[in-house]
Amino acid sequence: MLACLPVLLLVPSAALAQEKVDLRIVSRIRHEAFENSKVMEHMFYLTDANGPRLSNSPGFKRAGEWAVKTLKGYGLDNAHPEKFEFGQGWENTRFAVNVVEPNYQPLIGVPGAWTAGTDGPMTAEVVMATIKAEEDFEKWKGKLAGKIVLLNPEREISPLDKPLNHRYTDAELDSLALAPNPGERTGASANRAGRPPMNIQQLRAFRKKLAAFFVEEKVAAVVYAGFNGDGGTVFTMMAGSRDVKDPVPPPMITLTPEHYNRIVRLMDKKIPVKLEIEAKNTFFKDDVNSFNVIGDIPGKTDEIVMMGGHLDSWHGAQGATDNAAGVAVMMEVARILNSLGVKMKRTVRIGLWGGEEQGLLGSKAYVKEHFADPATMKTTTEHAKLSAYYNLDNGSGKIRGVYLQGNDMMRPIFEAWLDPFKDLGARTVSIRNTGGTDHLSYDAVGLPGFQFIQDELEYSTRTHHSNMDNYDRIQKGDLMEAAAIIASFVYNTAMADEMMPRKPLPKARPAEGAGAPTGGSF
Numbered sequence: 001m002l003a004c005l006p007v008l009l010l011v012p013s014a015a016l017a018q019e020k021v022d023l024r025i026v027s028r029i030r031h032e033a034f035e036n037s038k039v040m041e042h043m044f045y046l047t048d049a050n051g052p053r054l055s056n057s058p059g060f061k062r063a064g065e066w067a068v069k070t071l072k073g074y075g076l077d078n079a080h081p082e083k084f085e086f087g088q089g090w091e092n093t094r095f096a097v098n099v100v101e102p103n104y105q106p107l108i109g110v111p112g113a114w115t116a117g118t119d120g121p122m123t124a125e126v127v128m129a130t131i132k133a134e135e136d137f138e139k140w141k142g143k144l145a146g147k148i149v150l151l152n153p154e155r156e157i158s159p160l161d162k163p164l165n166h167r168y169t170d171a172e173l174d175s176l177a178l179a180p181n182p183g184e185r186t187g188a189s190a191n192r193a194g195r196p197p198m199n200i201q202q203l204r205a206f207r208k209k210l211a212a213f214f215v216e217e218k219v220a221a222v223v224y225a226g227f228n229g230d231g232g233t234v235f236t237m238m239a240g241s242r243d244v245k246d247p248v249p250p251p252m253i254t255l256t257p258e259h260y261n262r263i264v265r266l267m268d269k270k271i272p273v274k275l276e277i278e279a280k281n282t283f284f285k286d287d288v289n290s291f292n293v294i295g296d297i298p299g300k301t302d303e304i305v306m307m308g309g310h311l312d313s314w315h316g317a318q319g320a321t322d323n324a325a326g327v328a329v330m331m332e333v334a335r336i337l338n339s340l341g342v343k344m345k346r347t348v349r350i351g352l353w354g355g356e357e358q359g360l361l362g363s364k365a366y367v368k369e370h371f372a373d374p375a376t377m378k379t380t381t382e383h384a385k386l387s388a389y390y391n392l393d394n395g396s397g398k399i400r401g402v403y404l405q406g407n408d409m410m411r412p413i414f415e416a417w418l419d420p421f422k423d424l425g426a427r428t429v430s431i432r433n434t435g436g437t438d439h440l441s442y443d444a445v446g447l448p449g450f451q452f453i454q455d456e457l458e459y460s461t462r463t464h465h466s467n468m469d470n471y472d473r474i475q476k477g478d479l480m481e482a483a484a485i486i487a488s489f490v491y492n493t494a495m496a497d498e499m500m501p502r503k504p505l506p507k508a509r510p511a512e513g514a515g516a517p518t519g520g521s522f
Helices: 002-018 023-035 039-049 058-073 134-140 170-176 200-216 257-268 320-339 361-370 381-385 408-424 439-443 459-463 476-495
Strands: 077-085 089-101 109-111 122-128 148-150 221-225 252-255 274-284 289-297 304-310 347-353 386-391 399-403 428-430 449-454
Touching (some): 023 320, 023 476, 039 320, 058 320, 058 347, 077 361, 089 109, 122 221, 122 257, 134 200, 148 257, 170 428, 252 257, 289 320, 289 361, 304 361, 304 476, 320 347, 320 459, 347 476, 361 439, 386 476, 399 408, 399 476, 408 476
Parallel strands (some): 122 148, 148 221, 221 252, 304 386, 386 449, 399 428
Antiparallel strands (some): 109 252, 122 274, 399 449
């Protein structure tokens, strides 16, 4: 056995040596990314100038038009919007909420998307009506007309005991590089009321019935505290429906818990509370199509490498870390690659997705149209021509490596490609899967789709889906580094002798409900 050891030890290094990296191109990419960066200019136009970018809203459409124009200016071919069915648009253009009795206090909050507005400022009494399931409706029938409903009890707030900002330590990256225990399983737990948790279909159905109940009972507005966030940070998403056939709920508002809890305590002490609310919300029903932005850097063959991030955001802020950061980087990658003046073997295609926040809708529609329908797994001719898709959508943190998404055949390739960027802290290759964003649309039909490992920074604690997701939370240097690393990955994929290795095709499965939301605020 010992005699065989030297031979065995040579196998990984031999495989790694086969993957060639053109360091002259890497050097040019780094120089362009670090000395001539446009990434923060992209950030400005995506956020300050055109955000927020809720899908099918005027802000989203303006940002899409800007992206198409900018990509054309960078020399991309056929930069264009590509439509997919989405639903009605919605926009909030004015909002204020104040306590007016027992004494005045301005409140920090955000209205839920796809909910009704008010006809100017509206003042009403507050009532507590905790409704967790359909069986709770009967208790409140006939009691809520003209009232502002508090939807959940006081939320406990704990003092901060750790920083909101975090970068991966070496030990954490080493742990992330290890394969997960295949025997571990996570079990579902009951919610606070002791009921079994709802799945996404049940949750959608309940929210639809709850909205109809509020409309039928003529509720003036609904106010609740978010499940996370404090200190003025409010996390909010959708509270209504983009389906034009669904009932439109009354104004539904998430408050920072410190302000919400004060109202609850006053109510508990039988002190009447009145709120003044003004919300100018507009629905856009004439065009139910949203779009993705697509553009090409033509190669020598009809094979393709894709990269992307989602263009849409939520409406509480300008959607900087989620996901103008990813879009700004991918547009910068396109600019960098085109600036090299090298005709690549494969066409490089950028995809800036709409509807990601409502369930990866844009990338799912694109993959279904161009590559395969996961419900049938009937593939198109383009399916065989896509080498890989690279995604960025975890905030503005530094890239520390890449997830293999279970494709261990990519390990020696990615290790070689990361090697020139170890001085930037990018060294980790993880077999683990990561979810929640558009690379999953590709992985679902057996195409190599990858998401990068990023420092978390303040993503989950402050910015993700919150009113604090603004330009100022972006880390310029991290995005510049990300552009260099991804440009190198895309270039290497475009110039490789062979297509990237693939996992076996998944089995066909029933289509997930079109438009299934990724979550909500109440």
